[in-house]
Amino acid sequence: MTAEGNSPFNPIFIDADKPNNPDYFKWALKLSRPGSLIVADNVVRNGAVIDATSSYPSVQGVRRFNELLASEPRVSATAIQTVGSKGYDSFAIAIVN
Incomplete structure (x- = not known):
């Protein structure tokens, strides 16, 4: 699925195989909108x-996810x-700016 032609998602919950969390987060951003x-x-x-x-x-997937989340200017986030x-x-919460 691509973001083009589809309505944005809200909310988005990521709870899958942890090595791929960074990729899931990137897709979540593509499929989201401000708020x-x-x-x-x-x-x-x-x-x-x-x-x-x-x-x-x-562990490495979650570390990469946390680093990506911390450096992503399109979100405000906390754990x-x-x-x-x-x-x-723990869980992380991010709001798309």
Whole structure:
């Protein structure tokens, strides 16, 4: 699906295979409009994302997603940590400017 000829999406929820999160985020931007909400789940990975040397594809995908999110001028974003019976993790919330 392409953004051309299709209505923009709002909201967009990303919760899929983590190595591809950066690509999903790029598509979310293409399919969004100003004011769209983009939420991505599991962006802390129980703290594993702070390890730049991790060889786990999920950790590296989330690291790339977080870096892309932080450098993307078309969004205002934050990450919110969650704590529960499954340990701790987080989700990111971005608003398209």
